[in-house]
Amino acid sequence: MSAMPRARKKAQPAVSRRDFLASAALAGASLILPGRTRAAPASAGAAKGSAGDIKVGLIGGGSQGRTLLVAAVKIPGVKFAAVADIWPYHSRYAANILKEYGHPAAVYEDYREMLAKASLDAVLIATPDWVHAEQTIAALRAGVHVYCEKEMANTVGDARAMVKAAAETGKLLQIGHQRRSNPRYRHAESLVNGEGVLGRITHVYGQWNRPKPLEQGWPKGSDLDAAALARWGYGSMEQLRNWRWYRKYASGPIGDLGSHQLDVFNWFLRVPPVSVLAAGGADVQPEHEWGDYTMGIYEWRPPTGPVRGYYQVLSSTSHGGYYEVLMGEGGSLEISEDPKVGFFYREPQAQRRQWEDEASRVSKMGRDAIELKIGETRKEAKRSRRAIEAEADARKPLHQPHLENFFDAIRGKVALTCPASEAFATAVTALRTNDAVAASTPLALAPAEFVP
Amino acid sequence: MKALLALLLLLAGPGFAAPAKAKPAKPTVSATTTGDRGVSASAETPRSSAADDRVPLDLKLPKPAFIGTPRNVPAGTTVEKVSGKLRPPFRVPPGTVNLAAGLPAGAGGSEPLVGEAKLITDGDKEATDGSYVEFGRGLKSVTIDLGANGELAAILVWHYHGDPRVYHDVVVQVADDPDFITNVRTLYNNDADNTAGLGVGRDREYFETYEGRLIDAKLVKARYVKLWSNGSTADEMNRYTEVEVYGRPVK
Numbered sequence: 001m002s003a004m005p006r007a008r009k010k011a012q013p014a015v016s017r018r019d020f021l022a023s024a025a026l027a028g029a030s031l032i033l034p035g036r037t038r039a040a041p042a043s044a045g046a047a048k049g050s051a052g053d054i055k056v057g058l059i060g061g062g063s064q065g066r067t068l069l070v071a072a073v074k075i076p077g078v079k080f081a082a083v084a085d086i087w088p089y090h091s092r093y094a095a096n097i098l099k100e101y102g103h104p105a106a107v108y109e110d111y112r113e114m115l116a117k118a119s120l121d122a123v124l125i126a127t128p129d130w131v132h133a134e135q136t137i138a139a140l141r142a143g144v145h146v147y148c149e150k151e152m153a154n155t156v157g158d159a160r161a162m163v164k165a166a167a168e169t170g171k172l173l174q175i176g177h178q179r180r181s182n183p184r185y186r187h188a189e190s191l192v193n194g195e196g197v198l199g200r201i202t203h204v205y206g207q208w209n210r211p212k213p214l215e216q217g218w219p220k221g222s223d224l225d226a227a228a229l230a231r232w233g234y235g236s237m238e239q240l241r242n243w244r245w246y247r248k249y250a251s252g253p254i255g256d257l258g259s260h261q262l263d264v265f266n267w268f269l270r271v272p273p274v275s276v277l278a279a280g281g282a283d284v285q286p287e288h289e290w291g292d293y294t295m296g297i298y299e300w301r302p303p304t305g306p307v308r309g310y311y312q313v314l315s316s317t318s319h320g321g322y323y324e325v326l327m328g329e330g331g332s333l334e335i336s337e338d339p340k341v342g343f344f345y346r347e348p349q350a351q352r353r354q355w356e357d358e359a360s361r362v363s364k365m366g367r368d369a370i371e372l373k374i375g376e377t378r379k380e381a382k383r384s385r386r387a388i389e390a391e392a393d394a395r396k397p398l399h400q401p402h403l404e405n406f407f408d409a410i411r412g413k414v415a416l417t418c419p420a421s422e423a424f425a426t427a428v429t430a431l432r433t434n435d436a437v438a439a440s441t442p443l444a445l446a447p448a449e450f451v452p
Numbered sequence: 453m454k455a456l457l458a459l460l461l462l463l464a465g466p467g468f469a470a471p472a473k474a475k476p477a478k479p480t481v482s483a484t485t486t487g488d489r490g491v492s493a494s495a496e497t498p499r500s501s502a503a504d505d506r507v508p509l510d511l512k513l514p515k516p517a518f519i520g521t522p523r524n525v526p527a528g529t530t531v532e533k534v535s536g537k538l539r540p541p542f543r544v545p546p547g548t549v550n551l552a553a554g555l556p557a558g559a560g561g562s563e564p565l566v567g568e569a570k571l572i573t574d575g576d577k578e579a580t581d582g583s584y585v586e587f588g589r590g591l592k593s594v595t596i597d598l599g600a601n602g603e604l605a606a607i608l609v610w611h612y613h614g615d616p617r618v619y620h621d622v623v624v625q626v627a628d629d630p631d632f633i634t635n636v637r638t639l640y641n642n643d644a645d646n647t648a649g650l651g652v653g654r655d656r657e658y659f660e661t662y663e664g665r666l667i668d669a670k671l672v673k674a675r676y677v678k679l680w681s682n683g684s685t686a687d688e689m690n691r692y693t694e695v696e697v698y699g700r701p702v703k
Contacts, residue, residue, distance in 0.1 A: 070687045070688075089566070089581065089582075092566070093565060093566040093586075096564075096565035096566065097565055097689070100565060100588040100589055100689070101589075211516075214515060214517060214579075214580070216580060216581065217578070217580045217581065217582060217583075218581060218582055219567070219581060219582025220582065222582065241581075
């Protein structure tokens with residue numbers, strides 16, 4: 001059984017790359033409207049097809065950075081040219097992967113030097129949360145489009161500064177909530193907000209339970225010396241390798257994992273929450289600054305009425321895995337990034353959709369569940385071109401559709417599915433959950449807090 | 453709703469106090485056996501030890517890096533279902549040792565993307581950076597020269613067990629010469645469509661776990677061991693964390 005196809009077609013520039021990307025980005029910028037999350041067709045006059053490679057750099061060559069590389073490296077018209085990481089083990093590793101795919105990349109310790117010398121069109125940022133703002137703002141001000149991993153930042157102020165920099169520079173800033181570009185989630189969102197299959201939504205629930213994380217080590221002889229660690233803000237190699245456990249560097253489990261799912265609720269409900277009550281702590285690994293459990297109770301107030309929600313992230317048990325549930329008077333929807341989890345449960349008295357007759361069904365906990373297969377649960381013809389394409393996209397590596405959206409937006413073909421202006425609301429939701437844990441009392445979330 | 457009630461109770465009472473620290477997990481030591489089928493050692497494989505003399509093979513296993521049954525079994529593959537049970541003991545002749553421990557491993561000229569080939573036999577099986585060597589895309593192989601013929605009881609391979617992935621075209625061969633021309637015997641082959649060109653394999657694909665894959669070597673005598681792979685469900689690259697070759701020197 002062979003692995004993924006290996007052939008890669010190199011796009012042939014028809015016009016100069018910089019000229020094309022400059023004009024296309026302007027066209028794309030005009031498509032980004034407040035509150036708009038759906039991909040939009042290119043406006044009249046926007047160039048179509050690949051007119052030149054997008055020259056890309058990677059900041060952060062760790063496991064998430066390499067995941068992004070592997071997902072992006074075969075996208076037509078994307079050419080990686082540089083890697084920056086403060087740890088040579090990671091930068092060399094990422095550069096070797098790029099070389100393997102025919103993308104020779106210059107290696108930098110300092111991302112600022114990379115921005116100054118590499119003449120990039122875009123960067124992917126996959127570094128610890130605490131440097132996202134600094135690196136993103138520097139890249140935007142260097143005239144470079146940015147795809148930045150979530151959590152945007154580990155302070156609301158830093159996240160707000162990122163949105164402001166994107167607005168000031170006119171450059172694109174996509175945040176790595178990849179579910180927003182996932183065809184299965186986009187299909188589910190269209191069922192909820194397009195067809196209204198859930199009726200009035202009343203409750204939501206989500207969880208991400210995972211086993212206790214292991215301490216990350218590092219190869220013998222690869223240590224950064226104390227001076228280098230201090231220069232980059234780390235007290236030790238252990239801190240660098242296990243940054244998610246430290247408040248200085250990370251946003252906690254609610255930022256690492258919960259943010260993805262809170263973003264789904266904000267996206268589907270189309271409003272941020274109005275309150276949060278939360279608990280959290282470190283029961284299993286009390287030596288960690290960030291805890292191993294966070295549990296939050298939220299309220300959203302969309303125009304249809306209040307929505308009560310509960311979310312938990314546990315780093316001590318994997319029971320139940322990770323998924324989101326939205327419950328309404330017309331039915332419930334259960335979905336996960338795990339492609340095997342996608343179900344619709346219709347309430348008995350709710351309107352029956354015509355597509356239900358042809359949809360696949362399974363029994364889930366004694367209930368009749370409709371599987372959320374894109375081609376089967378839609379108004380259009382079962383084997384429509386749109387459905388076939390969406391199903392094919394759903395089989396790609398999880399991050400690839402979101403990266404494709406970013407690069408297509410640079411070309412002016414679509415709008416970003418997760419612009420920083422919208423991801424900011426999710427960052428506030430996650431970071432204020434941490435505040436609620438510390439306060440041990442319910443916090444009201446004013447609408448003004450979600451305005452970047 | 454149970455979780456909601458639990459949270460409310462937590463907030464209402466002194467439940468914020470953290471319980472005593474749990475003890476860290478220790479590396480597991482376990483005896484293992486094969487769950488594999490279709491091992492294709494040749495019929496003339498020597499059997500120099502009586503089965504009733506055999507003793508359980510002691511293996512030092514790494515820390516489990518992920519727990520639970522992987523959900524995303526790739527469609528259209530031969531991936532075997534994860535049982536969730538530990539491997540039962542695998543019995544080997546007395547005096548069986550890891551003949552590959554610390555020996556140099558060759559990679560046929562492939563330059564690693566990260567790590568060094570010596571990591572394959574250094575005894576470190578953990579699923580963390582620095583424990584594995586990664587080679588590039590496509591069909592890759594590593595070869596271990598045992599230095600002399602051994603009577604091989606079992607070969608264990610950990611490609612990478614940090615996430616639930618399946619390696620493609622896993623083929624394990626032994627031979628009498630480093631070029632694999634003389635007396636080549638295939639002990640394991642899950643290349644169902646002969647992508648690797650080493651013959652159609654009838655063994656199953658499998659999820660990597662901390663237990664590694666145990667391949668029954670049927671007491672075959674050989675000096676050279678070669679392992680092939682062709683990318684995984686995670687990406688197209690080929691990681692090797694550890695290979696152990698259990699057997700006895702042939703006198």
